[in-house]
Amino acid sequence: MSLNTKIVFLCVGCIILYFVARNLIASRVVLPLGEFMASSTQSIASSSPSSVFDRLQFSLIQAPEGDIRVAIADTDTLRVQGLSGVVSLPRSSGMLFTFPISGIYGLWMKDMNFPLDMVWIDSTKKVVGIHEHITPETFPMSFYPTEPVKYVLEINAYEAKKFGIATGTTLSF
Secondary structure (H helix, E strand, O other): HHHHHHHHHHHHHHHHHHHHHHHHHOOOOOOOHHHHHHHOOOOEOOOOOOOOOOOEEEEEEEEEEEEEEEEEEHHHHHHHHHHOOHHHHHHEEEEEEEEEEEEEOOOOOOOOOOEEEEEHHHHOOEEEEEEEEEHHHHHOEEEOOOEEEEEEEEEEOOOHHHHOOOOOEEEOO
């Protein structure tokens, strides 16, 4: 088989993979996160047994000016889904992305409906950077920390200031 034939097969395979992935993402059922945030339980079960939110865990982050209730995105599936498709996010709540190792992770505003603050947090739980008021219109641009992080906190726009979160702040969770 010639090199050109191999390249054609590779390109066709990539195109097929793209359309399969696109259809899988488009068919995903996403329930509004606000409904989950209003619940007082620690583990939320959705109405769809196959939903990615079947075993969504919640935790509190203690910031200098109050607590933030966060959904934990600690699997690849939850990190990819993030807050995409969520209609709105209640005040004083958000999503905490946790990664198995520290690194430079990029996040974007795909299928977002409201602006966010992204708070970049290192392995010692110190804030190493903040991107404020990121709007859905910035998609497909990705946002990155300036140094390796283990956590990323997404909250409503302007809430980082409201909670006294700034670069250098250490959070408790």
